[in-house]
Amino acid sequence: MNSLLSQEIPISWYLLLSAVLFSLGVIGFLIKRNLITVFMSIELMLNAVNLSFVAFAHQWHAVKGQIFVFFVMMVAAAEAAVGLAIIIAVFRARATLAVDRIDLMKL
Amino acid sequence: MNGSLHLWLIPLLPFAGFLFNGLLGRRLPKALVTAVALLTPLAAFGVVLNAALGFFGIGPGLGSLPYVETCPIGWINLDTLHVDFSFVLDQLSLVMLLVVTGVGFLIHVYSVGYMSHEEGYGRYFSFLNLFLFFMTVLVLAGNALVMFVGWEGVGLASYLLIGFYFQKTSAADAGKKAFIVNRIGDFGFLIGMFLLLANFGTLTFSTISQQLAANPGWQGGILTVIALCMLLGATGKSAQLPLYIWLPDAMEGPTPVSALIHAATMVTAGVYMIARTHVLFDHSAFALSVVAVVGAATALFAATIGLVQNDIKRVLAYSTISQIGYMFLGCGVAAYSAAIFHLFTHAFFKALLFLAAGSVIHAIGGEQDLRKMGGLWRKLPVTFAVTTVGVLAIAGFFPFAGFFSKDAILYAAFLQGGSGKALWFVGLVTALLTSFYMFRLWYLTFLGKARSEVVHPHSTPWSMLAPLVILALLSVCGGWVGIEHFATFLAPSVGTRPTEAGSAHLELILSIVAVGVALLGWFVADLLYRQKPTRPAELATALPGSYKLLANKYYVDEFYGATVVKPLLATSTYFLGWVVDKAMLGGAAWLLGGIATFAGALLQRWQSGNIRSYAAWLAAGAAAVLLFIVVPWPTVLASLSAIHFGVAGH
Numbered sequence A: 001m002n003s004l005l006s007q008e009i010p011i012s013w014y015l016l017l018s019a020v021l022f023s024l025g026v027i028g029f030l031i032k033r034n035l036i037t038v039f040m041s042i043e044l045m046l047n048a049v050n051l052s053f054v055a056f057a058h059q060w061h062a063v064k065g066q067i068f069v070f071f072v073m074m075v076a077a078a079e080a081a082v083g084l085a086i087i088i089a090v091f092r093a094r095a096t097l098a099v100d101r102i103d104l105m106k107l
Numbered sequence B: 001m002n003g004s005l006h007l008w009l010i011p012l013l014p015f016a017g018f019l020f021n022g023l024l025g026r027r028l029p030k031a032l033v034t035a036v037a038l039l040t041p042l043a044a045f046g047v048v049l050n051a052a053l054g055f056f057g058i059g060p061g062l063g064s065l066p067y068v069e070t071c072p073i074g075w076i077n078l079d080t081l082h083v084d085f086s087f088v089l090d091q092l093s094l095v096m097l098l099v100v101t102g103v104g105f106l107i108h109v110y111s112v113g114y115m116s117h118e119e120g121y122g123r124y125f126s127f128l129n130l131f132l133f134f135m136t137v138l139v140l141a142g143n144a145l146v147m148f149v150g151w152e153g154v155g156l157a158s159y160l161l162i163g164f165y166f167q168k169t170s171a172a173d174a175g176k177k178a179f180i181v182n183r184i185g186d187f188g189f190l191i192g193m194f195l196l197l198a199n200f201g202t203l204t205f206s207t208i209s210q211q212l213a214a215n216p217g218w219q220g221g222i223l224t225v226i227a228l229c230m231l232l233g234a235t236g237k238s239a240q241l242p243l244y245i246w247l248p249d250a251m252e253g254p255t256p257v258s259a260l261i262h263a264a265t266m267v268t269a270g271v272y273m274i275a276r277t278h279v280l281f282d283h284s285a286f287a288l289s290v291v292a293v294v295g296a297a298t299a300l301f302a303a304t305i306g307l308v309q310n311d312i313k314r315v316l317a318y319s320t321i322s323q324i325g326y327m328f329l330g331c332g333v334a335a336y337s338a339a340i341f342h343l344f345t346h347a348f349f350k351a352l353l354f355l356a357a358g359s360v361i362h363a364i365g366g367e368q369d370l371r372k373m374g375g376l377w378r379k380l381p382v383t384f385a386v387t388t389v390g391v392l393a394i395a396g397f398f399p400f401a402g403f404f405s406k407d408a409i410l411y412a413a414f415l416q417g418g419s420g421k422a423l424w425f426v427g428l429v430t431a432l433l434t435s436f437y438m439f440r441l442w443y444l445t446f447l448g449k450a451r452s453e454v455v456h457p458h459s460t461p462w463s464m465l466a467p468l469v470i471l472a473l474l475s476v477c478g479g480w481v482g483i484e485h486f487a488t489f490l491a492p493s494v495g496t497r498p499t500e501a502g503s504a505h506l507e508l509i510l511s512i513v514a515v516g517v518a519l520l521g522w523f524v525a526d527l528l529y530r531q532k533p534t535r536p537a538e539l540a541t542a543l544p545g546s547y548k549l550l551a552n553k554y555y556v557d558e559f560y561g562a563t564v565v566k567p568l569l570a571t572s573t574y575f576l577g578w579v580v581d582k583a584m585l586g587g588a589a590w591l592l593g594g595i596a597t598f599a600g601a602l603l604q605r606w607q608s609g610n611i612r613s614y615a616a617w618l619a620a621g622a623a624a625v626l627l628f629i630v631v632p633w634p635t636v637l638a639s640l641s642a643i644h645f646g647v648a649g650h
Helices: A002-006 A011-031 A035-060 A064-094 B009-024 B030-057 B091-114 B121-140 B144-162 B169-200 B205-213 B222-237 B246-252 B255-264 B266-276 B278-282 B285-306 B312-332 B336-363 B381-395 B401-414 B417-446 B462-477 B482-494 B504-531 B535-542 B544-551 B553-606 B611-630 B633-649
Strands: B067-070 B086-089
Touching (some): A011 B611, B086 B121, B121 B266, B144 B222, B144 B266, B205 B278, B222 B278, B222 B285, B312 B401, B312 B417, B336 B401, B401 B462
8 A cells, every 4th residue: 555655656647648638639629520529629628738737736736736727627617508508509500510511701 | 771671571571462362362352352462562562662762862872782681590501501591682683673563563453453353363362462472582582592482483473373264274284384394494593503502602692793703714614504504594484595485375364464474574584583693694705695696586586476476465475575585685795784674664564565455355355366356446545545655665666665775785785796786686677576566466456447346345444544554654754764874773783884885876876777667667567557458468378488487486386396295295105104104113013912912812711711720720830839849959950960960971
């Protein structure tokens, strides 16, 4: 137990995981056509960043990073509420959720 | 006397009138406009008269002139160039000012009657006041630059007044013609001024005179060039060969304007300028002889054209050109005082003739064609009487004003040696022609049978008659002062001629010859236009070539049109218009616009409206920034070059 607890996971692993999650979020954002999946990719990116915040906070024994994570989660929750409302409104108007067909602003 | 003359009032009073009528004249009652327009020149005349009386009040104390007034604030102050707003009152400018403000005021009074039914009454008087402002600046100028201001200004006023009836294309064109032809002369004046500055380091007339007086051996050379440049300026403003062509067209303006600007004052500015800068001409015999030849040639040339013109104002215009030719002839034989004397008397009788012509035109409803007049003496007795005086004066009959001044010029020319005799002869022939065409005008206008029904013979108001009568009196007695007194008076300004080998006897003979010639002209006119009115037409058909040549004014306008105007227009249209404007400037504009359009067409694809493409660019950008920050470029580059050199080393 002791040895397990004393042997901490190095921070680079957290950061690597965070980078992988973020990249997966970016790739999902870029290649997925469904708006809800795109939305989930954004959440993934946010949480990847959260992970690196928490890891650093633990590393440096600073509480600021953890507080920031709360902020991010709060904003993400608000964003989810607004974003889902927009998605529903878009679906009602266009009867589709494919992002490449929601392009009214195109020249 | 000095110190309280307030010369600056002379130009500024008319200028105030110009501002007042020009800004407010449209909204104010006519009476107020008239009052301001008349009172400002009258007040200016009063200032001049005050100065003149002060001068004569001291008697022969010539030392009190010239009187200089300089604006305390300098104008141009550079290392090498100091120019002040300085006004000089000397004998020459005093005479000229009396003419300008005196005759100017009379013509203002006349205009009140003449222009009473016209549109733009306030505008007319504001322009007339503006003219007086610039003309007095020109006359009072103590240096060439101030004179140039007045010189350009009278050109502007002339342009505005020629084109007064701007709705008429011919009037607008005549204004432009006058302005553009004058530009050529002004170019000469400017070059002359630059040369003066380069060679004397100053533009002040009195300093230039002093420098030349201190250096009597300086003859010809650059002085000839300067004098000829000045002469070019004078030929433009004074309508001499080869730049006279604008003056006949300038008759499109209202008749009082023709009288004031294009007969009495502005067109004589060239003569005044030559008299003002006479020291330059005195130091260049060649330039003087050019002045004399230009004057004599113009006098004869314009007089021959005047013989066959049918427009009453054009006859007078050509006679003006011819008379100014006399003045140039006088200047050319260094008889400046005689030239100014002729300027003085000419201002009276030519203004009189123009105003009389104006009152004829006014009375018969705007008709200017001599062929449609005739028999008017019964309907316009006063006009007839004053015109008779004017005709006698310009023809040079004793004891009218023109006799004395013309005689003075011819006498001075005759004494000028061999070439002077030729000039004298040309002047004499011109006198014959002058007498002929003036009596022709007189017969055609007033005598004989009426050749057209006068629809509504206007009665001539007193405001038109009074100036006519005053000018008629001046045309009679204006010359009585005599050239001797006049020359003595002017001597401090324009110098005296070298002693002449003349005698009273010779002068008497020459005067008798001149009067005889004038009588001959009258006789021929009488023969042709009173005794046998059909004969002129017969003569014209008998000599079709020469008649056509004269009636078409020697085709000079056509010649200038073909040699100057057409090539200029062609260059402007084809080279400047098509090559420079359309091809080069337009092409450059099209090129820039095209580049912008093309770049926009390329870049607009970026803004696809596709969120994922934006996100991809965003990601790519973030990746690029990351790459830039994270990768240790200096190390990488160093290692890369090390590899490179390592390879090269082997």
